Amino acid sequence: xxxxxxxxxxxLLLSFVAFGGATALLPEMFRVVVENRHWIDPVTFTHxxxxxxxxxxxxxxxxxxxxxxxxxxxxxxxxxxxxxLPMSVAIYxxxxxxxxxxxxxxxxxVQVGVAPLAVGLIFAGAGLVGQAAExxxxxxxxxxxxxxxxxxxxxxxxxxxxxxxxxxxxGFV
Amino acid sequence: xxxxxKAPPALSLAALFLGFSKIGLSGFGGVLPFARHxxxxxxxxxxxxxxxxxxxxxxxxxxxxxxNLAVVVGKRERGLMGAIVAPLGLVTGPVIVALLLVMLYDRxxxxxxxxxxxxxxxxxxxxxxxxxxxxxxxxVKDKLVFLPFAVLVFVAVALWRWSLxxxxxxxxxxxxxxxYWRLQRQExx
Numbered sequence: 533x534x535x536x537x538x539x540x541x542x543x544l545l546l547s548f549v550a551f552g553g554a555t556a557l558l559p560e561m562f563r564v565v566v567e568n569r570h571w572i573d574p575v576t577f578t579h580x581x582x583x584x585x586x587x588x589x590x591x592x593x594x595x596x597x598x599x600x601x602x603x604x605x606x607x608x609x610x611x612x613x614x615x616x617l618p619m620s621v622a623i624y625x626x627x628x629x630x631x632x633x634x635x636x637x638x639x640x641x642v643q644v645g646v647a648p649l650a651v652g653l654i655f656a657g658a659g660l661v662g663q664a665a666e667x668x669x670x671x672x673x674x675x676x677x678x679x680x681x682x683x684x685x686x687x688x689x690x691x692x693x694x695x696x697x698x699x700x701x702x703g704f705v
Numbered sequence: 706x707x708x709x710x711k712a713p714p715a716l717s718l719a720a721l722f723l724g725f726s727k728i729g730l731s732g733f734g735g736v737l738p739f740a741r742h743x744x745x746x747x748x749x750x751x752x753x754x755x756x757x758x759x760x761x762x763x764x765x766x767x768x769x770x771x772x773n774l775a776v777v778v779g780k781r782e783r784g785l786m787g788a789i790v791a792p793l794g795l796v797t798g799p800v801i802v803a804l805l806l807v808m809l810y811d812r813x814x815x816x817x818x819x820x821x822x823x824x825x826x827x828x829x830x831x832x833x834x835x836x837x838x839x840x841x842x843x844x845v846k847d848k849l850v851f852l853p854f855a856v857l858v859f860v861a862v863a864l865w866r867w868s869l870x871x872x873x874x875x876x877x878x879x880x881x882x883x884x885y886w887r888l889q890r891q892e893x894x
Contacts, residue, residue, distance in 0.1 A: 549873040550767040555834070559862045560869035579814065582826035583806050585833070588730045589799020592769040596800050597807050608804060616792060619768030620776045624788050627777050630762045637888050643765060645881030648851040649873060651842045652858025658834035659863050661827065671828040678832025683839050690733050692829040700825020701818055
């Protein structure tokens with residue numbers, strides 16, 4: 533199949549299970565894009581994730597960058613559109629009915645049920661990206677430091693990213 | 706400017722586009738807090754209650770929450786055209802910036818300095834992900850009952866490498882079913 537069409541269909545399907553946003557899809561994007569299709573090598577995947585973190589904007593950008601690597605600007609647009617389109621249409625249609633099913637038992641059950649699944653996906657993504665980035669031991673110490681700072685203090689994530697860039701540039705991590 | 710806490714009746718498409726562009730370009734690693742600040746406090750397109758109600762729907766559905774939010778705010782203000790223009794405003798600026806960065810990466814990414822920098826930023830990103838997972842886990846209700854599902858999903862996806870749509874479908878039936886049963890029991894008693 534034409535990679536552009538393949539890419540579009542893959543992300544279209546993924547958007548239906550993106551509970552927790554695009555970030556929650558990191559493990560599946562890795563599986564499809566790196567392991568199954570071999571469009572991108574593991575280290576480059578982690579670099580694309582890094583660039584998406586360093587750019588301003590929604591978490592969605594990692595999808596845009598994967599699209600770019602696979603099929604240039606057309607790929608970037610196709611992947612981004614595929615990621616946004618299905619649920620944008622769904623929410624456009626559901627908006628007027630939200631009041632009527634909000635608070636219904638099934639709605640609350642889905643909300644409660646989905647939350648822990650998203651947690652599992654985020655940790656899976658963190659583990660996979662960390663592993664694929666081939667981080668040395670020193671870098672894992674830095675990973676833990678960023679995680680601890682981010683949970684215990686109110687520091688802006690950009691500081692962590694800046695510190696990572698500096699430490700990496702100097703060869704410490 | 707009228708002092709009342711209500712949006713002006715005719716918000717132009719250009720204002721929607723620009724407003725959401727500002728939101729999109731103002732945050733790093735997620736822009737939801739900035740969206741709240743801009744929509745509720747700066748532009749006053751929404752009251753705090755309206756924002757929370759809309760966000761409830763956006764977080765209920767899968768997909769990028771803030772894109773969903775742009776669609777509903779756009780629809781509220783300008784119907785179909787608004788629902789198209791607002792999310793476009795949100796993503797256009799960031800997509801351009803990200804593409805410029807990745808073009809730089811394609812050009813200079815093989816330099817050892819760049820490789821080191823990318824590895825450092827990726828490491829920071831992983832740390833932020835762990836923190837995000839931790840925060841989300843802290844917000845889960847009835848942890849002893851529901852966090853095992855997080856472990857299940859982690860094992861199936863990260864270790865067994867099962868297909869995520871299937872894992873999510875199966876896990877949602879289990880954990881959603883359990884949540885439904887518990888709610889039913891709660892309401893009965």
